[in-house]
Amino acid sequence: MKHSPEFLEQTYDPRDPSPWLALYLDQSTPLSEEVKRAWLADSSSRSRQFVLPFIRPFARTLIVLFQVVKVFIPRVAFSRALHRLLAWGMENFIRPEANWLILRHFHLGSQILGFIAANAPVEVPTNPLRPGVIADVREDMFLVHDLNLYNFVIRLNQNLRAAGRELEPVARPDFSMIAPPPLRLEDMPRRGRNFLDLQSSIELFTPIYQLLLTDSDFWRATNSLQLDETIGLYVATILDARAHLMLVNNGHPLVPMSTLRAGFRLTLHGLSTEMAHAFLMARQQHQAVTQI
Template identity: 85%
Template sequence: MKPEPDFLDQPYDPRDPSPWLALYLDRSTPLDEAVKRAWLADSSSRSRQYVLPFVRPLARTLIVLIQVLKTFTPRKVAFSRALHRLLAWGMENFIRPEANWLILRHFHLGSQVLQFIAANAPVEVPTHPLRPRRIADVREEMFLVHDLNLYNFVIRLNQALRESGRQLQRVERPDLSMIEQPPLRLEDMPRRRRNFLDLQSSIELFTPIYQLLLTDSDFWRATNSLQLDETIGLYAATLLDAHSHLVLVNNRHPLVPMSTLRAGFRLTLHGLSTEMLHAVLIQLRQRQDAAQAAVPATSAAACAGSAS
């Protein structure tokens, strides 16, 4: 496979401007530079252009057919272990390196965001961070646990707030110690010729498989967890007093469950929203670290001045 493109090396023709170059150069929304490059490389791939238009209607048709099938099968039958082994196999053998890197990053970023909210909440909230280092780690039911973590966090946080009679509020100096770039390298992802499938196409294909091998309850909970993006965004915005960033959240409204047919598209939005929130927190930590580093230097200069 060819390495990800360098959009800045692409020729610029004002009569035929590249939409990918425009999106790469645009800085109106927060996004890590390496993530943006990988995201746009995946989005501009031939797989997304030629495979996704056929995969998406097929996947949505399968969701309807599987839903019909599930009405005549036991509701508690699930094959979670088999599902996650199948997902890991598909990621290892068919998905583009950029897509695999973004998927594994998502588990780290989601865990860091929940840890950030927990650390700055006025109550104690346990978290269960997920930090996969390689694709094989996904086999440990990681997708399912990721959804459970989100719901359990929202429940435990709000139970504790209710019992204490407190609420989330702005934190003057938020604890950002858990916010960092995950120790994952794009170059370590599988890069064989058969690793061609883009992120959105793979998500669309995985969705009906997810539905088939899990219970209706697990699948419904997973797809509707995407609408908690606004909930998590509100928590972070309240702690930071930065509600303007909620414009980046697209999976709304949490009180109005949506059809599972668009779960693949909404899952892509969920991944991008998480990346953008993490980018905001990274920028805040960098400014906080820079301010802390400047304090000793100022103190040293003041001491030197008084000594002279």
């Protein structure tokens, strides 16, 4: 089966230019060629064009209905069943590019938190997540990913307050934890039924996530997306590069948003994380060159 995106195989026609080719060739935002190719291959898929418009309103209707259910049973949770279902769906129905990006996300999030911890003026414990295969997500990985983010922000700021310190620019930051995740796109399931794009998958999984977790767990998970700006500020402060915060798209952390758009915001969260990691990789390479 071919691995090259369709928009790269088409002949360029100035009278009918491909928007995907334009986005692929553009280099105004930090993103590796490999990630950009996979992201745009997924975004330009027929699944996203024809399936997503039907899945999105259906999934958001379920969110509203399940919220009513959670009013009466807010504490019922089936986390293990949820993660087994998510892993099964990823293995059997999601496109290889989408699966690769999802697994990468756990690595990138762990590396970015590790970067902040290593360059903070206080000690901050972390709990890195490094899935190697889809089956690894069965161990409550999505839930732990959200918990890690909140716990990191709490512990970092507790320790900063206790020490009377704050984050500040670091002349030569420690980039030792920043590296491409050891995941290969070609190792992802690539059967005929693996057709579902990233956004459709996220939209479909969101109400399932809501149904099988407690109301508190779901609310916390969706609102963790508001911490994109917080984590972006931490990284920008250490690197003295706040101008790059324009790449953060999830809004102000003190203004919680409706869970209804959680699927779309989660996609933005994934892209922001990829761009933050690409930016750190570029800074790492620049610092290595200047040391020679």
